[in-house]
Structures are given as structure tokens and as C-alpha cells.
Amino acid sequence: MARSHVAAPSVAIIGAGFGGLCMAIRLIRAGIASFTIFERASGVGGTWLENTYPGAACDIPSHLYAFSFEHKHDWSRAYAEQPEILSYLQHCARKHGLLEHIRFNTEVRGATFDERRNLWSLELGDGSTYEAAVLISAVGQLNRPTIPNVPGRETFARPAFHSAQWRHDVELGGKRVAVIGTGASAIQIVPELAKRAASLVLFQRSAPYVIPKPDRPYRSFEKSLFRALPFVQKVNRALKYAMHESRVIAFAYAKAAMALPRAAFVKHLESQVADPDLRRKLTPDYQMGCKRIMISNDYYTALARPNVEVVTDAIGRIAETGIVTADGREREFDAIVYATGFASTGFLLPMRITGRGGLDLHSAWRDGAEAYLGITVAGFPNLFLLYGPNTNLGHNSIVYMLESQVTYVMDAIRALGSGKLARLEVRPSVQKRYNERLQRRIAGTVWAAGCTSWYLDASGKNVNNWPEFTFAYKRRTKKLKLRDYIPAPA
Secondary structure: OOOOOOOOOOEEEEOOOHHHHHHHHHHHHOOOOOEEEEOOOOOOOOHHHHOOOOOOEOOOOOOOOOOOOOOOOOOOEOOOEHHHHHHHHHHHHHHOOOHHHEEOOOOEEEEEEEOOOOEEEEEEOOOOEEEEOEEEEOOOOOOOEOOOOOOOHHHOOOOEEEHHHOOOOOOOOOOEEEEEOOOHHHHHHHHHHHHHOOEEEEEOOOOOOEEOOOOOEOOHHHHHHHHHOHHHHHHHHHHHHHHHHOOHHHHHHOHHHHHHHHHHHHHHHHHHOOOHHHHHHOOOOOOOOOOOOEEOOOHHHHHOOOOEEEEOOOEEEEOOOEEEEOOOOEEEOOEEEEOOOEOOOOOOOOOEEEOHHHOEHHHHOOOOOOOEOOOEOOOOOOEEEOOOOOOEOOOOOHHHHHHHHHHHHHHHHHHHOOOOEOOOEEOHHHHHHHHHHHHHHHHOOHHHOOOOOOOEOOOOOEOOEOOOOHHHHHHHOOOOOHHHEEOOEO
């Protein structure tokens, strides 16, 4: 990536995960040092710092789940686990000199745009404020754990915690453990807990589709080859990108193409679960792809263990010592693990973002979150979102999307640094047309097949997924078009 110098408006970045670090590295490489990253945690990494549950790993290949400008040649395996991904992000922050720009343990509670001075004023957790010309949110979509409001939940007298807030001080070996939820975290947690818990009961509301995970350790000679001949790794990355990119065809263009992964699911389930009753419980009742497709080699075998039970009856209430299902049966537990996902559709919540004319962002999103290209929002000048509305993927690496977004934001920063513009605010008509087309496109995808998923908000609007090829998104975000924005001369 070539280094080029541009004039430097002050920049505030919220979040030090993949998105925030990518943005900061691009600023550094452009010769811009007038930025600060605000991170509520004590270190970099975002979701990979916070999610430390047993078995935490990525479901995108290691070489693809990394910055295109910062290759790692010695990934230990094809699909990296949490400690190695976190170490990679820490390396990136150190190598590019980002640590001196990060204010750790600093929560951003809100931000207000000052129209007279064209500045964002951030309200910080310690009561202080910070001003910047440009505000970039890199908080992601999966950062606020949710726990269902089950009657009696607060009465449980033993350890209970969310998977993203793992209690490492609680020993689960030899204990009776309940896991509530069957999402991506549960798929990884259950096999690990099943090995050491005396008994494990999985409470399943909806069965996921699970297909084999093509994971394996990299051999020493492969890592040496990647190091000695970097182009080999680039070819490997390109092939994996093309393979994953092709999957959008089944999601969004030809749903009949989902027959192939569904056949893989059926074969995987039947080969690992002999009990027909258990197989019936583990067979989803919705179209494949409507919810996130999982990958695992040991989830089904874990559920077939004699110390594991899958319960599909609804949870009626939680008692002091266990869980009572709707049929009145109470099971006693030593611990409850909530693998119940995140509040994915609120985006910048609980922050209060106030734009031009006192407009509150979440009031502007009362009919569902939306942004132009998932990046800019009408009424909020000089605010840019990374991993914003409708930029999540069901088929490829989010890092690719983040790099595309950062390229677009860098173009905006260059425009603001030219001295000719005081602010950039997307035209409401541009945002409206873009999102109307986007929602029409989503209506023809498998995600609109009628299931309930974290992709949808309370009204049923899909505010999370990008319904096309990622290279199409990259093309759309390659260059900012000033005609899409309301001119505000400096």
C-alpha cells in the first residue's frame, strides 16, 4: 500500500477491533496522525478480546480473515482460534504504532455534532469530552450480548453467564451444565463442555444447519513455503476468496444451488448421529441459509454423547436450582451458559448520537437502521460507520468489506482535508434510493424465506446483510462521489 500525504482533519474512532485498527493503519500510512481511538476495553481486539469461551474460533479461513496488507505466514491452522486471532491484531497495533493513539478503558457514551464549528463532541465515560472533525464508528454489529428475559432468571442461585462474558473462575468439569441457544457460539462451546461436564443439557429453540469444517493444522513445510514464497499464500487466499464468494449465488441469485450444501448437511448429520429421534430434533424446519449456516466437525458427535441431552421444549421459567420447561419438568443445574447471541440490529446503541438539527440517530432509524453504502447517514455530517447496516456477510470475510469501507472513508477524509469542504452529509434522496433498491434485492434472497434470525429487526426488516457479491460492494466504495453529498463549503 503506497504512502501518500493528505491534509489532516482530526478524527475520532470508536472501537479497536478489526474495523478500528484497519482505519487507523490506513490513516498512519497516509501520513495522518491526528486521530484517537476510543476503546472501552483494556486492549485491542474487539470481539476477539471479549469472546474467550472454550472452543472460540473463526468460521472463515485464516488467510482470508486477515488484512490484505498485513499477511501472517505462520497461521497454526486453516481456521484460526481466538488466541491466535487476538495475537494477530495485537501485532498489527504494535507494528503500525497504533497503541499511542488508543485510549483504553474509555467508553464513548454519546456524540453531538456542532453545526456552527463542524465538529463532533464526544461524551466520554469519565464525564470528559473530546472534539474531532470526523467521527468513525467501528463498534461492529455483535458487541452487546443479549440474555432472554426468562421468568425467574434472577432467582438462579448458581453461576450463570453469557458466552461473551465467560466466567473463567467457574470450574465446569464434573458439573451439571445447561447451555441455552444453538448459535455460532454454542456450536463451538458444546463440544468442549461435553468432554468435561458430568452432564450437559442443550436447550434448543431452533436447530441450525451444520456442515463439515475443512479445518486442519498447517504443516511446518507449508508455513515455511508461505514465508519463503509470499505469492503462494496470496494465491491460496485468492482461491479461498473465490470459493467463498461463489456461495452468494445460493443465498441471493439461485436458491436451488442450496441443494449442494443441504446434501452435505444431511450426510454430515446422518454419519455422526445414529439415533433417529435425535436426528429429527437436529433437523431444521426452515430453508437452509435463512439463518446462519454453521460449520463444525464435532458438534453432532458431542450431542450424541451419553452425558448430553437436547431439549426442544420451551423454557417456562428458571428456578433457584434449575430450569423448568413448559411441560412442568424441572432439571437441576450447577451452572447455566447463555449462548443467546447479541443485539445485532441496534448498531451504535447504547450511545446517543445527535446530528444536525438535534436529530437523534436512533430516532432517525425508528423504521429500521439504514445508511448509504452502510457507511453514511443523512442528517449526520462527517459521521462514518464501519460494519454498518447491511454490510454483514453470509458467505465471505467481513475483513474484505471493512477494507472496502475504509477506502471509501479515506476518500472522504481527503475531500475534507482539501480545504474546500467543511463537512460531508449524504443526500437523503441518495440514501433513500439506495436502501429501497437494497431491500428489494434482499426480498429475493434466502434470508427472506420466513425464518426468524438475528439479521432481522423487530419489524422483520433485514438490516444486517449485504445481498450481493463483495467485489460489487468494493466497486461501489472505491471512490466517494461528491454529487451524492450536500455541499458545505469551508
